[in-house]
Amino acid sequence: MNYVLFFLGDSQEKPVTFRRPGALRKARWIAKLLYCIKICLLEQQIAQLPRGLITARQQVPKIRGFVNFAMLVYSQWWMLCSSATDVPSNDFCMFHSLLKYEVVNHTVATSALKAFKHPLWYLTPEMVPLALFSSVVPATEVRAVADALLRVKP
Numbered sequence: 001m002n003y004v005l006f007f008l009g010d011s012q013e014k015p016v017t018f019r020r021p022g023a024l025r026k027a028r029w030i031a032k033l034l035y036c037i038k039i040c041l042l043e044q045q046i047a048q049l050p051r052g053l054i055t056a057r058q059q060v061p062k063i064r065g066f067v068n069f070a071m072l073v074y075s076q077w078w079m080l081c082s083s084a085t086d087v088p089s090n091d092f093c094m095f096h097s098l099l100k101y102e103v104v105n106h107t108v109a110t111s112a113l114k115a116f117k118h119p120l121w122y123l124t125p126e127m128v129p130l131a132l133f134s135s136v137v138p139a140t141e142v143r144a145v146a147d148a149l150l151r152v153k154p
Contacts (some may be wrong), residue, residue: 030078033070036063069108073097085133091116 039046039055040063046054055063077094080086098116102109131137131145 033067033075036067036070039063040067065105065108069101069105069112072104073101073112080136083135085130086136088127088130089134089137 039060043060043064051057073094077090077097080090095113095116098109098113101112128145129149132142134142137145
């Protein structure tokens with residue numbers, strides 16, 4: 001369909017319907033983050049526009065809090081995990097980062113911890129052996145995991 005004709009009001013095409021987007025994927029999440037970063041960077045220019053044109057006054061501190069959280073905590077762990085064997089270790093480290101982030105912004109950290117606990121269903125005893133193949137787990141911990149697994153009686 002020619003979007004220019006649609007925009008100009010050409011009625012020869014069949015009507016267009018808009019659907020609600022599906023599940024929130026990483027690409028959509030990172031796009032939202034990028035737009036929030038732009039809002040924070042252009043905050044002074046946005047303040048000169050008529051009120052409510054882009055953001056409401058109470059939204060700006062929330063957007064800034066989201067951007068701070070994403071930059072200081074989440075982006076590091078989002079970029080680090082390139083291997084399934086590193087996921088449990090990275091999630092464990094991120095969980096500790098979230099606990100430390102409570103000092104910076106308790107509200108955001110609490111909300112992130114709550115949301116972060118939902119996908120932890122995969123951290124089961126069956127997943128522990130993944131640590132043996134991870135490149136981010138220190139050798140002493142790999143040895144401790146191996147020793148503990150060897151002590152388990154079938």
